[in-house]
Amino acid sequence: MSYPGLVAETVKFKAHNGDEGEAYYARPSGAGKFPGVVLIHHMPGWDEWITEAVRKLAHHGFATIAPHLYFREGPGSPDDVGARVRAAGGVSDEQVVGDSRASAAYLRAQPHASGKVGVIGFCSGGRHAFLVACKAPGEFDALVDCWGGNVVVDDPKALNAKRPVAPIDLADSIKCPILGIFGNDDENPNKDQVNRTEAVLKKLGKDYSFHRYDGAGHAFFNASRVAYRAEQAADGWAKTFAFFHKHLG
Amino acid sequence: MCSYIIEKAKLVGTAKGPNGPWMKVDTANVYYDHPYEAQLDHALCVDFVCEAAGGRERVAIEISRESVLELMEKIKAALASGDASHTSAAACSLNGSQADVAALF
Structure with missing residues (x-):
């Protein structure tokens, strides 16, 4: 079922540490109780494609919020703000988890919320989504990891004070079902890392489904980039919507 | 990455x-x-x-990666030619005779 009529806007929410955060929020305009999705943006930042992805999920019936994880480095254009964050070594896992949990709380507080909330992330956001499901297992009902890099950590330089733990080492905490979407030509995560992630989830007895696409690399959902792969992206989105409908309603 | x-x-x-x-x-x-x-x-x-x-x-x-490699070569070439001309100018202005300086004009 699709919902062509949408309400989409930037909103304020009480973020990690009590900070006043900024987020992009879209929901179907019709009456009804809608499941929610927290969408965690990719490493380039809270940009135009992220707002498109939020509206796409709303079109398919999910009240979706994308917190601006870099708002503390604003104001400015997404690329400039993202460059500042990169120069500062990125955002801390603790802060991202806090902002994501606060976003889920925002969704559940809305009058049209069903109470079910999933989380999806792209690129670094895929890793963040995985981490959020580990750190707040009772607060998310479904997880979609789209090509999250460094869930498995092979490069010691990827671990530091801001990102002290490889998310895979926390995977036993995950309680919700997991959908993983990956491109076989991706370098981060590469095929071996995806296989090792799957092996851990299988060993732990998690409810997961991984989908790997030939002819696709990183960020292949993004129609404005050369990485876009129309056929694989359409299938990946369809699997995402079906997964969220199954587990969120 | x-x-x-x-x-x-x-x-x-x-x-x-x-x-x-x-x-x-x-x-x-x-x-x-x-x-x-x-x-x-x-x-x-x-x-x-x-x-x-x-x-x-x-x-x-x-x-692009290819652009970087070409740019690096051009930077090296520009520095080399610049150093050469500046060294020549310095030698002329600091150490040259009046005749050398007059020959420049």
Whole structure:
């Protein structure tokens, strides 16, 4: 079922540490109780494609919020703000988890919320989504990891004070079902890392489904980039919507 | 890549964007990753910033790997030819005779 009529806007929410955060929020305009999705943006930042992805999920019936994880480095254009964050070594896992949990709380507080909330992330956001499901297992009902890099950590330089733990080492905490979407030509995560992630989830007895696409690399959902792969992206989105409908309603 | 790993180079100089004023720069943040704007899968990205002024403004480039290699060669060539001509000029102005100087005009 699709919902062509949408309400989409930037909103304020009480973020990690009590900070006043900024987020992009879209929901179907019709009456009804809608499941929610927290969408965690990719490493380039809270940009135009992220707002498109939020509206796409709303079109398919999910009240979706994308917190601006870099708002503390604003104001400015997404690329400039993202460059500042990169120069500062990125955002801390603790802060991202806090902002994501606060976003889920925002969704559940809305009058049209069903109470079910999933989380999806792209690129670094895929890793963040995985981490959020580990750190707040009772607060998310479904997880979609789209090509999250460094869930498995092979490069010691990827671990530091801001990102002290490889998310895979926390995977036993995950309680919700997991959908993983990956491109076989991706370098981060590469095929071996995806296989090792799957092996851990299988060993732990998690409810997961991984989908790997030939002819696709990183960020292949993004129609404005050369990485876009129309056929694989359409299938990946369809699997995402079906997964969220199954587990969120 | 999609990592936060960057290389930092200390600089002395200025940089300018198309519509902005010249700004002092003291640092280049260098990384090879997915670019923001360039239609390339990966790009060498350089953000020229002034950390002494807070580092909030930047002049940025995103260029292909092949472009980087050519640019590096051209930079080396420009430095070599510049050094050669400057050395020649210095020798003339500092050590040359009056006749040498007169011969320049």
